[in-house]
Amino acid sequence: MSLERPDPALDDDAVLLVGHGSRREESNEQVRTLAAKLESRLSVPVDAAYIELAEPSIDDAIETMAPTCRTMTVVPLSLFAASHVKNDVPLAVQRARATHDDTEFRFGSHLGIHPSLVDLLDERARAVESDLGVDREDDDVAVVLCARGSSDPDSNGDVHKLARLLYEGREFTRVESAFIGVTTPRLEETLHTVAKDRPDAVVVLPYMLGDGVLTERIVDTAETFDEEYPYVDAGASGPLGTDARVVETLADRYQEARSGSVEMSCDTCKYKVELAGYEDDEGGARAMLRSLVHQAEHADRSDVDDDPHVHDAPEKHVAVCTNQTCAASGAATVLEQLRQGVRDADDCDVHVSRSSCLGQCGDGPIVAVYPDSVWYGGVTPDDTDRIVSSHLERDRIVSNLVHQSL
Template identity: 35%
Template sequence: MNSNLQAQTILLVGHGSREPSGNLEIQAFADLWRGREPQRRIEVCFIEFADVLLDVGLDNAAQHGGQVVVVPLILNAAGHVKMEIPEHIEHARLRHPQIEFVYCRHLGSCEEILVILKRNLRKALHELDVPDPRNTGVIVLGRGSSDRVANGELAKMARWLYEESDHDLVDIAFTGITHPRLESVVQRQIKQEMRQIVVLPFYLFTGTLIERIRRQMSRLQSQYPQVHFALGNYLGFEDEIYRLLQQRIVEATADRQPQMMECDGCKYREFAADHGQGHHHHP
């Protein structure tokens, strides 16, 4: 093993799901990554709904010594990325002062993610026998957050998808926390004479929300039998995700000078710290 990699542990942080298959997919993703790069030490933990949570994951990774590179397997920067993970890292630094903890950027809304969305859209259109895009609506469906910046990232991806396609309508919807919801956007697109509608989940892996989306799609098809629906894949194990993770690790570790974490200058986090507030997860 390369001496630099030998002193480095990658800690992959997944969100965690009440649906066990979601957590198992992240474990499988890590196994595939180990297969691609057997010289790397890769461990996994979760923010919630799992056996190995952040503190345990950080402590386990610290046992190897050297450097722990914390890699959030998360698309958008909301409370988990801006506040919760950094807080746990700060506590881990106190518990393990001899360890260098490095925090990577989240995946983000970027060209690599756009490539996957475009690929998933093409596959879904083939399921519909390649209809006219001008009367085929597209809905990019995200998790939803109380953080407006995170919600804006979804809108950015939808706009980029619109710019690089021939679809007259590319909208966004959310499964919770904020609006609009999927049913409302479907209704709006049908009123605008969309004959087919493709829903693209803006999710990395399966879980309870993906299962809920499938049930929603079944109900929508029954409610609007005159419209053809297709549900695209979630982002999953695509090569672009691996490349993004590698890029984030290089960005975080190339400069060995102490780095400002993405959340360190966040006014929201400064306000929370001044008022004694930590991160609270709302389902």
């Protein structure tokens, strides 16, 4: 009887660090940098892969790495668990298990809420305090923790929990959570609310991994707030970046996966249970189907354009100013009726979003249509049908509403 001997050429363990992927190469390079640092920390091979917008894909990276190891741990480089972490990455792991019988696959948790990350945020806050010349022990210092925002209430709930953990045991007057998009409360709104208490300083902490577009938007919002409120000193920190505490958190997620102690907050996940207000969202098997359709759409574009992982931009983008004066003139209703009109239209590839001040105060609500560079002014809810049916569906400008053409 012969005994099977393990192949000495194989590594016992390997790690695949999965980032979202970006059109900005600096963001993709950050994932590779973290992978290299994690490899040094764990002394096991660590490769990087991306969910979309960059190469290699998860499937391609697994195909390359699986033959070289006996066990592979897939760790999502995501701050919170939303659709990609709950659906897309697990689906890739399931495919890998079905096609690589000789490799054991483990699935690690996302970064989530971790003491090391709370400590990192505390250090970032102290650096901003130093720049502003204030000290939380002696001055009234408020903190606003700003995250990306998600359509997943479970993910958004973790942002509020993280803000509370940052507040506990520290001398901050208050720590508020805010979002830069998708959900509320928005950063600008939260800053104005905090200013009413007239703190000595407001520290804005972008809860972002990289120095991308959203991080820049958070910093710009903090600078604008600082200019608008001369009696409050305000400043923003940089993103988490590739700090050693991010690597420490990833190492812990790897060890949890190895020991089978991964914990996910599935009891409050809208993909598993029915939550009030989210009854129509895709859950369970439908969520997996959404992931498959999403990937198939990428594959279709890859065949045609030879450029995988690139999202098709909408034909038109409509921005509705919802700043103070426009809001007072009914901008919120205009926004919702435009969105409803686009949804009801037979063939209307348009994205409608809210915008901050467009610099035309008193002439609103302002509706800007791009790439046409046509601005409509004084738009009422009754005008929205014409904008949709004429301009957005048939490309005919509603001339009597035009405010400014750029």
